[in-house]
Amino acid sequence: MTGPGVAAVLDVRDLRVWYATPRGPLLAVDGIDLSLGAGECLGLVGESGCGKSSLGRAILGLLPEGAGCDGVLSVAGVAVMSLSPHERRELRGEQVSLIFQEPMSRLDPLMRVEDHFVEMITAHRPEVSKQEARRMCYETLASLGVPPRRASQYPHEFSGGMRQRIMIGLGIVLRPRLVVADEPTTALDTLVQAQILEILRGLADDQGIAVLLITHNIGAVAETCDRVAVMYAAKIVEVGSVDQVLSRPGHPYTQGLVASVIHLQSETLSSIPGSPPDLADPPAGCRFHPRCPHVMDVCRTTEPPPVAVGDGTVACWLHVPVGSHPAPHPSG
Amino acid sequence: MARGSGGSLARYFMARLALVVPMLLILLTATFLLLRVAPGDPVTATLGDRVSEARADAIRRSLGLNRPLWRQYVDYLGRVVHGDFGRAITTNRPIRSTIAERFPATLELTLAALIVAVIVGVGIGALSARYRDTTLDIGGRIFGILLYAAPIFWLGIMLQLLFAVKLGWFPTGGRIAPFTEPRSITGLYTVDALLTRNWGSLTSSVRYLTLPALTLGLAIGGIFIRLVRVNMIQTLKADYVEAARARGVPERLVLFRHAFRNALVPVVTIVGLQFALLLSGAVLTETTFTWPGIGLSLFQFLQDRDYIGVQGLVTFYAVFVVVVSLLIDLASAWVDPRIRY
Amino acid sequence: MTSRRRRLRALWASAHPTARRIIVAGAVITLLFLVLALAAPLLAPYGEAQFQGIPQLQAPSAAHPFGTTNLRYDVASRVIYGTRLAFEVVALSTIVAMFVGVPLGLVAGYSGRRLDRLLVMITDAMYAFPSLLLAIVVAFGLRRWVGQGVPAAALSISVIYIPQYFRVVRNHTFSVREESFVEAARALGARRSTVIGRYILPNVIQSVPVIFTLNAADAILTLAALGFLGYGVRVPAAEWGYDISKAISDAANGFWWTALFPGLAILGLTTGLTLLGEGINDLVNPLLRRRGVRRGVAGRPGASGAPAVLPGGIPGEVPGDVPGGEGVR
Numbered sequence A: 001m002t003g004p005g006v007a008a009v010l011d012v013r014d015l016r017v018w019y020a021t022p023r024g025p026l027l028a029v030d031g032i033d034l035s036l037g038a039g040e041c042l043g044l045v046g047e048s049g050c051g052k053s054s055l056g057r058a059i060l061g062l063l064p065e066g067a068g069c070d071g072v073l074s075v076a077g078v079a080v081m082s083l084s085p086h087e088r089r090e091l092r093g094e095q096v097s098l099i100f101q102e103p104m105s106r107l108d109p110l111m112r113v114e115d116h117f118v119e120m121i122t123a124h125r126p127e128v129s130k131q132e133a134r135r136m137c138y139e140t141l142a143s144l145g146v147p148p149r150r151a152s153q154y155p156h157e158f159s160g161g162m163r164q165r166i167m168i169g170l171g172i173v174l175r176p177r178l179v180v181a182d183e184p185t186t187a188l189d190t191l192v193q194a195q196i197l198e199i200l201r202g203l204a205d206d207q208g209i210a211v212l213l214i215t216h217n218i219g220a221v222a223e224t225c226d227r228v229a230v231m232y233a234a235k236i237v238e239v240g241s242v243d244q245v246l247s248r249p250g251h252p253y254t255q256g257l258v259a260s261v262i263h264l265q266s267e268t269l270s271s272i273p274g275s276p277p278d279l280a281d282p283p284a285g286c287r288f289h290p291r292c293p294h295v296m297d298v299c300r301t302t303e304p305p306p307v308a309v310g311d312g313t314v315a316c317w318l319h320v321p322v323g324s325h326p327a328p329h330p331s332g
Numbered sequence B: 001m002a003r004g005s006g007g008s009l010a011r012y013f014m015a016r017l018a019l020v021v022p023m024l025l026i027l028l029t030a031t032f033l034l035l036r037v038a039p040g041d042p043v044t045a046t047l048g049d050r051v052s053e054a055r056a057d058a059i060r061r062s063l064g065l066n067r068p069l070w071r072q073y074v075d076y077l078g079r080v081v082h083g084d085f086g087r088a089i090t091t092n093r094p095i096r097s098t099i100a101e102r103f104p105a106t107l108e109l110t111l112a113a114l115i116v117a118v119i120v121g122v123g124i125g126a127l128s129a130r131y132r133d134t135t136l137d138i139g140g141r142i143f144g145i146l147l148y149a150a151p152i153f154w155l156g157i158m159l160q161l162l163f164a165v166k167l168g169w170f171p172t173g174g175r176i177a178p179f180t181e182p183r184s185i186t187g188l189y190t191v192d193a194l195l196t197r198n199w200g201s202l203t204s205s206v207r208y209l210t211l212p213a214l215t216l217g218l219a220i221g222g223i224f225i226r227l228v229r230v231n232m233i234q235t236l237k238a239d240y241v242e243a244a245r246a247r248g249v250p251e252r253l254v255l256f257r258h259a260f261r262n263a264l265v266p267v268v269t270i271v272g273l274q275f276a277l278l279l280s281g282a283v284l285t286e287t288t289f290t291w292p293g294i295g296l297s298l299f300q301f302l303q304d305r306d307y308i309g310v311q312g313l314v315t316f317y318a319v320f321v322v323v324v325s326l327l328i329d330l331a332s333a334w335v336d337p338r339i340r341y
Numbered sequence C: 001m002t003s004r005r006r007r008l009r010a011l012w013a014s015a016h017p018t019a020r021r022i023i024v025a026g027a028v029i030t031l032l033f034l035v036l037a038l039a040a041p042l043l044a045p046y047g048e049a050q051f052q053g054i055p056q057l058q059a060p061s062a063a064h065p066f067g068t069t070n071l072r073y074d075v076a077s078r079v080i081y082g083t084r085l086a087f088e089v090v091a092l093s094t095i096v097a098m099f100v101g102v103p104l105g106l107v108a109g110y111s112g113r114r115l116d117r118l119l120v121m122i123t124d125a126m127y128a129f130p131s132l133l134l135a136i137v138v139a140f141g142l143r144r145w146v147g148q149g150v151p152a153a154a155l156s157i158s159v160i161y162i163p164q165y166f167r168v169v170r171n172h173t174f175s176v177r178e179e180s181f182v183e184a185a186r187a188l189g190a191r192r193s194t195v196i197g198r199y200i201l202p203n204v205i206q207s208v209p210v211i212f213t214l215n216a217a218d219a220i221l222t223l224a225a226l227g228f229l230g231y232g233v234r235v236p237a238a239e240w241g242y243d244i245s246k247a248i249s250d251a252a253n254g255f256w257w258t259a260l261f262p263g264l265a266i267l268g269l270t271t272g273l274t275l276l277g278e279g280i281n282d283l284v285n286p287l288l289r290r291r292g293v294r295r296g297v298a299g300r301p302g303a304s305g306a307p308a309v310l311p312g313g314i315p316g317e318v319p320g321d322v323p324g325g326e327g328v329r
Helices: A052-060 A085-091 A113-124 A130-143 A148-152 A160-172 A190-207 A218-224 A242-247 A252-260 A297-301 B008-036 B042-047 B053-062 B069-081 B095-130 B135-149 B152-166 B189-195 B199-236 B239-246 B251-289 B294-303 B307-335 C002-013 C017-038 C075-111 C113-128 C131-146 C150-177 C180-187 C192-229 C240-252 C257-284
Strands: A008-021 A024-037 A041-045 A067-075 A096-099 A178-182 A210-215 A227-232 A235-241 A307-309 A312-314
Touching: A008 A052, A008 A210, A024 A041, A024 A052, A024 A210, A024 A235, A041 A052, A041 A190, A041 A218, A052 A067, A052 A096, A052 A178, A052 A210, A096 A160, A113 A130, A113 A148, A113 A160, A113 B251, A130 A148, A130 A160, A160 A178, A160 A190, A178 A190, A190 A210, A190 A218, A210 A218, A218 A242, A227 A242, A227 A252, A235 A242, A235 A252, B008 B069, B008 B307, B008 C113, B008 C131, B042 B053, B095 B135, B095 B189, B095 B199, B095 B251, B095 B294, B095 B307, B135 B199, B135 C257, B152 B199, B152 B251, B152 C192, B152 C240, B152 C257, B189 B199, B199 B251, B239 B251, B251 B294, B251 B307, B251 C131, B251 C192, B294 B307, B307 C113, B307 C131, C002 C257, C017 C075, C017 C257, C075 C113, C075 C150, C075 C192, C075 C240, C075 C257, C113 C150, C131 C150, C131 C192, C150 C192, C180 C192, C192 C240, C192 C257, C240 C257
Parallel strands: A041 A210, A041 A227, A096 A178, A178 A210
Antiparallel strands: A008 A024, A008 A067, A227 A235, A235 A312, A307 A312
16 A cells, blocks of 8 residues: 555555563554655554554564564665664664654653753764754754753753654654654643644655654544554554545444544534454454444455555455455454 | 753752751650650669669759759750760760760761662662563572571671681771771771871771671662662663663663663662661671771660660761751752752 | 452462562461461470570580570570561561551541641651661660560561551552542542541552561561660560570680571561562552553553652552661661
């Protein structure tokens, strides 16, 4: 599922991410494809626990101990899987950055803000002097609306929104090709949320950075992204332009998600009955089938293949012509 | 560029200072009451029938024990403010002089023990945290628990048995070989010997200091291991540590600059809290090694049932503890800018 | 009660194997000593203070596996009877500390303001003071009143731990007090004693077992130290610390068995209790849990990372300082 003919900054194919548990490996990401080009903003939506955050960390090579991934993962043309830990570390911050969810706790309380920048810059570019690093810090902070004269202050002296801007600043000061933002606004006030999203959009528009916005907030995606991928139970069920997916959703899950967004004009609340499956023991066939209002026999036994629909793809038997449905057989 | 929040350290100091008075009052009152509420009077309890009734009466009057209790209390507080901790019944010397004489020895022992404890505790604790749940970690933790569980005086005796009696490398007790004391500058023999380049004195004082310092240091170090380990583990899991890794900061820097430094912040407070432990431990260590510090004096007063002596020393301990807590709190605030608010 | 049992079982099931091993080891050791204490008269080869028919200062032999002392006591018997005393005093002191500290903590945490401030200041002062010295002062002062013996020793030791129970329960009460179910109970007109007893206490009581075990370990050391200084139980009761104090002169002359074995006993029992306490703590304390994988959710690592100040190494259930079971020899 690729975007319209743009060189891919992020290329993911058949990626699987697993965690070792006492009961055996748990697949948080089960064979997904994604790609993202320069200046594009892709939203990745899904409920909590669907594996989105694992994907974000896998891209950065930040999986905790006991977790692993395989598949094709290429960032800025570099095949991440074949890199040594040292080389992976060099990528981080310089080619790809991760913006975290809780800005309140993501900065070292004992270090001044500017020292965070200096540390990072000199770690990646030892030839840069401290003075020059500080100048880069002030420049980046200014571009994000943080007064440079405050750079000598400590993190606890800033509000949540400011800290998130600082985090974004750290994420872009070395001009990476890709920025992954993992729920960057969830911990912030609505007003501040809008500001941060605007900043992220600006990264894509003005600086040509590829932005992967991971969130459960469809509204944020609608505002900020060009394309959106919908994730459910460790799989991507639908991808396409924001316009198509949100106004003409192809997958029943997406339809349910979109319908559940509350508008000022909403008269009733709608939600999807049931709850997301346990990733340690997902349902057979299409993983959404227990909650799907349009479930058919084949859905219960066989996983649907992704099918081209409009400018994207949908993985749902409803979009496969009936004649091509396979004889029901249990899927992997 | 405006520098950060230095001024509020002074404000914190004032606020913290205000807490000193009530705390001191509570401790002093408790000390006074505990030692006075028992039936009978201190003089009889101490001297019993070793002394004639007339003499006992005279002593009682000189100590002001015939006055009403509240009056004695006020006198006691008044004297403490002037640094007068009373006059011991058994030695008939002002406790202040005893303290002046013996405190440097306790200080020397305590500092040396602290150095040992920090090296052992921080070294093993940090390694344990870094290699969590490996054999190294488990070994370190068990070692720490054993050190904590072993009574200080027993540890001292075992070390004496092995290194002093069996191997003869160190003496079993005392502070320095007779007549080798260095010229007094700080009162700490090792430091003074170093300052006056008196090598004979230095060797002797180090020899005598080793076993007691090791004993007290290892005992406290055992607790440090646990504390440092837990703090490091929590710090290593911290969000800002993960964020630093996500920025591509080298692991070495992540460990030392972010994790270790943050873990060390409470260590200042931990040392402060364990400092009380050091004082208690010093009493036991000095008794075991006949180290002439105030701990040994306290032991002697206890043996002799010298109420005024015990009261005077305990009062001194109370004042000392309060002052040092204040200093430790200030040090913590200086290290961690968040505390100042 | 059964839901609590289920929760405990679930906790055990999800525990890291290391934590389990620690708890089991601690429990086994402690039980061993408990058996010794209970069956002392049966197991000890000689009487507690028996000196007839016993040779003086003899090295360990078949007849006297731990040797004999200068006063013709059989060391092995003294060690075994010492177990009994240790359990008596420690049990009494930790129970007293609990029954004083917990109610005070509840009252302070719930009623708040001035009473709370006063109690906090007093217990803070007590906590800051070297605990052994505190116990010594109390024992010294009590001596003329109640003389020596188990109650006096237990009381002196209990004073050390009251602030800890107080602190933990108070902090915990503070946070539980703000919970909505408490507010709801009050809105429905529940009496204060009902609110405290039925709603707050059950929540707060969870932190007590860990502290209890670790305090017990510390109490053994405190008792031994008091005995060493001559302020323990009345002579000639078999008390480990006291026996070691008598062994100092033996050691100077190279006789090692009179000091070694009582010390090993202290070491052993304290270790057992500490392992038990630490193991329970590892199990129950969320701050220390291994980055686990919870079902259906890709585990989110890390918390706010504020290092907890951990005197005595007991990170409380409640963040914010929790005094630990330290402070003494």
